[in-house]
Amino acid sequence: MDALIHLSSTTIFTDCSSSSSSSSTACLLHFTTTKFPNTISRFNLQFGISNPKFPKTIITHCSSSSATAIQVDNETAATVIDGKRVAKDIREEVAVEISRMKDEIGIVPGLAVILVGDRKDSATYVRNKKKACDTVGINSYEVRFPEDSSEEEVLKHISKFNDDPSVHGILVQLPLPSHMNEQNILNAVCIEKDVDGFHPLNIGRLAMRGREPLFVPCTPKGCIELLHRYDIPIKGKRAVVIGRSNIVGMPAALLLQREDATVSIVHSRTKNPEEITRQADIIISAVGQPNMVRGNWVKPGAVLIDVGINPVEDPESPRGYRLVGDICYEEASKVASAITPVPGGVGPMTIAMLLSNTLLSAKRLHNFR
Numbered sequence: 505m506d507a508l509i510h511l512s513s514t515t516i517f518t519d520c521s522s523s524s525s526s527s528s529t530a531c532l533l534h535f536t537t538t539k540f541p542n543t544i545s546r547f548n549l550q551f552g553i554s555n556p557k558f559p560k561t562i563i564t565h566c567s568s569s570s571a572t573a574i575q576v577d578n579e580t581a582a583t584v585i586d587g588k589r590v591a592k593d594i595r596e597e598v599a600v601e602i603s604r605m606k607d608e609i610g611i612v613p614g615l616a617v618i619l620v621g622d623r624k625d626s627a628t629y630v631r632n633k634k635k636a637c638d639t640v641g642i643n644s645y646e647v648r649f650p651e652d653s654s655e656e657e658v659l660k661h662i663s664k665f666n667d668d669p670s671v672h673g674i675l676v677q678l679p680l681p682s683h684m685n686e687q688n689i690l691n692a693v694c695i696e697k698d699v700d701g702f703h704p705l706n707i708g709r710l711a712m713r714g715r716e717p718l719f720v721p722c723t724p725k726g727c728i729e730l731l732h733r734y735d736i737p738i739k740g741k742r743a744v745v746i747g748r749s750n751i752v753g754m755p756a757a758l759l760l761q762r763e764d765a766t767v768s769i770v771h772s773r774t775k776n777p778e779e780i781t782r783q784a785d786i787i788i789s790a791v792g793q794p795n796m797v798r799g800n801w802v803k804p805g806a807v808l809i810d811v812g813i814n815p816v817e818d819p820e821s822p823r824g825y826r827l828v829g830d831i832c833y834e835e836a837s838k839v840a841s842a843i844t845p846v847p848g849g850v851g852p853m854t855i856a857m858l859l860s861n862t863l864l865s866a867k868r869l870h871n872f873r
């Protein structure tokens with residue numbers, strides 16, 4: 505190194521095009537040198553000139569100072585919010601409670617999962633939920649219906665599970681085939697067993713001050729749980745939720761509001777969404793658009809919760825695709841103070857919350873504390 509350089513600020517630009525498996529990162533550095541302390545120089549650098557011995561060293565061509573190599577020691581990186589680890593902790597906590605319940609009152613919680621049609625992703629989710637139930641000691645009951653089955657058949661099974669005392673939670677995997685009326689089916693789940701929290705009565709109570717839902721939807725609950733477990737304050741903060749679906753965006757906004765955040769909702773008709781997200785201390789994104797939230801949509805120090813699960817083509821991956829979130833991780837993680845990865849962020853928490861809701865239901869139905 506020819507000159508000692510004090511980095512005063514860093515701006516990172518990444519090519520976040522959704523399909524590229526490797527992206528190039530350019531870095532605009534503002535720094536002063538000891539040789540030229542009053543000069544602030546700007547250099548356009550290309551990352552990735554890797555010397556494994558000096559991974560943080562960038563080689564560049566500088567004309568206004570004698571520097572040829574820069575040590576980027578103070579590059580800020582966000583805390584990675586490890587949903588996979590937290591979900592494991594929660595599964596262990598749930599397992600302890602389930603075994604205590606079994607020992608003390610001889611009850612084992614049961615979860616019924618209804619899957620209609622043959623979507624591959626839905627089948628995978630259901631399989632993962634069953635596996636998770638097995639690991640904590642929840643009995644799972646799975647019913648599969650062919651794509652062309654009737655709404656009445658599904659309703660009949662829901663009614664059967666409503667009356668079955670060994671079932672404490674009922675989950676209807678979404679989306680349903682288009683010929684079925686989702687409202688009718690979700691309304692049929694009795695609210696005491698609505699572990700997904702999708703029944704309008706549970707959502708209505710979530711929206712009302714002074715009312716308590718019996719269950720909170722798993723994905724938004726998982727987002728808030730991550731914030732709590734990482735000691736991230738919510739009260740008085742500005743939160744922006746991107747997406748307003750019944751299952752994620754809308755209940756996430758309601759939950760943040762219940763936690764005393766000031767909440768804005770961005771959706772597909774929002775003009776200049778980046779101006780709104782840039783004001784946020786906390787962003788929860790649930791859109792389904794790969795890498796939509798760029799680094800420059802994010803206020804420095806913001807906390808980012810990425811719900812999006814988007815498959816993008818990747819010939820190098822064994823499945824031929826890989827999962828990315830709604831947030832351009834590479835860019836945003838350099839601006840944020842904390843961020844959830846995809847995979848390994850919110851996804852595992854959704855399943856952990858489902859287990860936790862099923863335990864809660866069994867405890868409540870059997871008056872077990």
Ligand SMILES: NC(=O)C1=CN([C@@H]2O[C@H](COP(=O)(O)OP(=O)(O)OC[C@H]3O[C@@H](n4cnc5c(N)ncnc54)[C@H](OP(=O)(O)O)[C@@H]3O)[C@@H](O)[C@H]2O)C=CC1
Pocket residue numbers: 723746747748749750751752753770771772773774777790791792793811812813814850851852854
């Ligand atoms: N990690 C997990 O556990 C889970 C992940 N997911 C993932 O989360 C994502 C969202 O799921 P879900 O809520 O069911 O999706 P929906 O398609 O039901 O909702 C998407 C929302 O995003 C909004 N939206 C779409 N495009 C834009 C845009 N360009 N700018 C701003 N807002 C936009 C839509 O707006 P509008 O209302 O105007 O149409 C809508 O409110 C998906 O990737 C899904 O796979 C879902 C559930 C659980």
Ligand SMILES: Nc1nc(=O)c2c([nH]1)NC[C@@H]1CN(c3ccc(C(=O)N[C@@H](CCC(=O)O)C(=O)O)cc3)C=[N+]21
Pocket residue numbers: 629632675676677678679700722723813827846847848849850851852854855
């Ligand atoms: N009634 C109903 N309830 C749901 O909760 C529900 C639903 N329907 N329909 C579909 C969405 C989607 N969803 C996910 C759950 C876990 C992961 C998950 O565990 N993801 C892993 C990756 C899994 C992989 O690698 O394929 C992760 O993010 O690390 C993702 C998505 C629940 N949903």
